[in-house]
Structure formats: structure tokens, C-alpha cells
Amino acid sequence: MTIVLERCVNRLEWEKSQEQARQRAEDEIEQERIQMAMIDWHDFVVVETMDFADDEDEELPPPMTIEEVIRRSKVSAMEEDTVEPEKEVEMEMDEPSLLKRA
Incomplete structure (x- = not known):
């Protein structure tokens, strides 16, 4: 029960x-x-219309795949992690000088 x-x-x-x-x-x-x-929605106004010529995109690189975007994102995140400690040290060194100026 x-x-x-x-x-x-x-x-x-x-x-x-x-x-x-x-x-x-x-x-x-x-x-x-x-x-x-x-x-x-009636409050919006078209400010400018942009026209693109057919030959303007010849200089552009080919579109990236999702895998390439993810890979680049991971690489940039890893690069930011390795650069962060150096930036923090520089910021810590600059903070007292900024406080003295004020």
C-alpha cells in the first residue's frame, strides 16, 4: 500500500x-x-538602399563551412586565453598610475 x-x-x-x-x-x-x-512597425523609414554589382564579390573568399567557423572560434579563444595573463599584468601596472592622475 x-x-x-x-x-x-x-x-x-x-x-x-x-x-x-x-x-x-x-x-x-x-x-x-x-x-x-x-x-x-510603421515608424521605420528606409534610409538608403544598397545595390551590389555582380562583379563586386570576385575578391571575396569562398564561404566558410560550419566546421571552419567552429575551428577558428576555438583557435581564437585559445589565443585569448594565452594572452589574457599578460594583459592583466599590464592593466594592474597601469591602474595605480591612472589613480594618481585623477
């Missing part, structure tokens, strides 16, 4: 958590809808 009761309580807690998650998702959607409704 207690096992059945425990399972019922667990099921009730699970259903409550599912209902709360569903309610949160609906609230977020409603907030986004309200924010979009607040925008006055």
Missing part, C-alpha cells in the same frame, strides 16, 4: 513540474508576443 502511495506522490510531483515548465514556456511566448506588439 505504501509503495502505491509513494508512486502516486511521485507522479503528482512530476505532473506539477511538467505543468510549471509548460506554464513558464507559455509565459515566455506571451511576453515575446507582447514585446513584438509594442513595436510600431
Whole structure:
């Protein structure tokens, strides 16, 4: 009898958590809808139209694949991590001089 009761309580807690998650998702959607409704879309004005000639893109490199973008992002993040400590030391050295000037 207690096992059945425990399972019922667990099921009730699970259903409550599912209902709360569903309610949160609906609230977020409603907030986004309200924010979009607040925008006055007729208030925008076209300032300039840019026309591109067919031969303008000859100098551009070919488009990158997703893998290349991820690889470059990781490489730049690793480079930033290696440069960060040096920048911090320079910033620490500059801070007192900035405070003395003020």
C-alpha cells in the first residue's frame, strides 16, 4: 500500500513540474508576443538602399563551412586565453598610475 502511495506522490510531483515548465514556456511566448506588439512597425523609414554589382564579390573568399567557423572560434579563444595573463599584468601596472592622475 505504501509503495502505491509513494508512486502516486511521485507522479503528482512530476505532473506539477511538467505543468510549471509548460506554464513558464507559455509565459515566455506571451511576453515575446507582447514585446513584438509594442513595436510600431510603421515608424521605420528606409534610409538608403544598397545595390551590389555582380562583379563586386570576385575578391571575396569562398564561404566558410560550419566546421571552419567552429575551428577558428576555438583557435581564437585559445589565443585569448594565452594572452589574457599578460594583459592583466599590464592593466594592474597601469591602474595605480591612472589613480594618481585623477
